[in-house]
Amino acid sequence: MKESKLFSGQRIPLEMHKPKIVQKLSLVPTERRLQAIKEAGFNTFLLKNGDVFLDMLTDSGVNAMSDRQQAAMMVADDSYAGSRTFTRLERTCQDLFGMQHFLPAHQGRACENILSQVLVHPGSVVVTNYHFTTTKAHVVLNGGTVEELPIAEALQTTSDHPFKGNMDLGRLKAFIGEHGSEKIAFVRMEAGTNLIGGQPFSLGNLAGVRDICDAYGVLLVLDASLLADNLYFIKRREVKCQGLSIREITRRICDLVDVLYFSGRKLGCARGGGLCTNRDDLFVSLRELIPLYEGFLTYGGMSVREMEAMAVGLEETMDEDMINQAPEFIDYMVNELEKLGIPVVTPPGGLGCHINAKEFVDHIPQSQYPACALAAALYIVSGVRGMERGTLSEGRDEEGNESLADLELVRLALPRRVYTLSHVKYTIDRITWLYEHRQMIGGLTFVDEPKTLRFFLGRLDALSDWPERLGKKFESDLGRI
Ligand SMILES: Cc1ncc(COP(=O)(O)O)c(C=O)c1O
DSSP states (O other): OOOOOOTTOOOOOOOSSOOSSOOOOOOOOHHHHHHHHHHTTTOGGGSOGGGOSEEOSOOTTTSOOOHHHHHHHTTOOOOSSSOHHHHHHHHHHHHHHOOSEEEEESSHHHHHHHHHHHHOOTTOEEEESSOOHHHHHHHHHTTOEEEEOBOGGGGOSSOOOTTTTOBOHHHHHHHHHHHOGGGEEEEEEETTBGGGTSBOOOHHHHHHHHHHHHHHTOOEEEEOTTHHHHHHHHHHHOGGGTTSOHHHHHHHHHHTOSEEEEETTTTTSSSOEEEEESOHHHHHHHHHHHHHHTOSTTTTTOOHHHHHHHHHHHHHTTOHHHHTHHHHHHHHHHHHHHHTTOOBOSSOOSSEEEEEHHHHTTTSOGGGOHHHHHHHHHHHHHOEEOEEESHHHHOBOTTSOBOOOSOOEEEEEOOTTTOOHHHHHHHHHHHHHHHHTGGGOOOEEEEEOOSSSHHHHOEEEESSSHHHHHHHHHHHHHOOO
């Protein structure tokens, strides 16, 4: 995004790319949307894409690829073993992250499975700036628990703290001191902290975490899935880093950690994942599991075409004009909604615009999944598919009790280089209408609740006829579309 001033004085995000391949969209009428959300059990994950107008569910695997990525896919070497494609991707990781060892895996959670199997044991603890759903599931599956020690601002939905993804260093030190370093499987820092609104950590904070890990002899692992956004925010918001290039910031981050893993569906705009380390001992134990779960060491469950695209995509992540597109669009969306008095997470983070459902629908108790209800309501009145990030995503505790989430958010993801400003304006308009009519939105209850990661496949029903009434009111105000 270039800082180009408009004659009108208005500030808009300006794209430094143009679409060369496009996909046709359709906007089905309200009555079909109402039917579709019922068929999907009020879970936006279960909507069929033909019924969706703007898919803001996630950025995962749906970022736009560049022409250079597409071109690279044509020269992939699909040998089972020793593929030249692997060598190219390995070299890119070595060059960008400064880590000698690269292990391929089919996506981010596959890396989490391997890391957890090797490092997490019954009774051990993973300490993190904030958990992610699949990370926690793998830690728990291996008998461990997750301890979150973010700074207090992390859970304040509105704040002007530039780095709400920071770890609370005082609490981290006290926790390790109290429990003993033998109990800590690893400290995990998540870049662009997903579940609290795509909030970054600062380089200074990561260095502080490293010092504590060194003092206690504890491993430091980086979840770099949302690193692109975090890099942008460090460059923009961390005074000491403003003279550094994105490439230099990347290296400084990587030099502080023992292991880095990523979802290539997010970082690198392709589909896959990988683990990187300089530690020979760790490399050897992690490597053991790759052929077992992922595939041979030179593809790890990925298509070689995606690996070629990933190598180019990772390299393109070093271009500030590329990585600033999504955060700048998100910034625009959050600021416009805030001006209209609509509760959103601030400061604007990466990944998407996050609506604070606890305030938006403050009449719906957390036990009736307010964020899920709000995501369903938004779909009914707009065809926009967002994602619940609240109690439904949290799941139940060991005794089967509901664990109420710290935050109830509806995430409207803005995959990189995909949506236009008019798409964003349309979404803002429909959210505004919904906010005016928010009292019409009601709660939900489970009709089919999976035991693990229930947000993916769970089915719910409305606790009254609120969806029909909402749909009718929308039609009478704004028509069938
Ligand atoms: C921070 C973070 N870690 C891990 C993952 C898991 O990655 P994947 O979806 O590729 O399995 C995600 C996916 O959204 C993520 O956001």
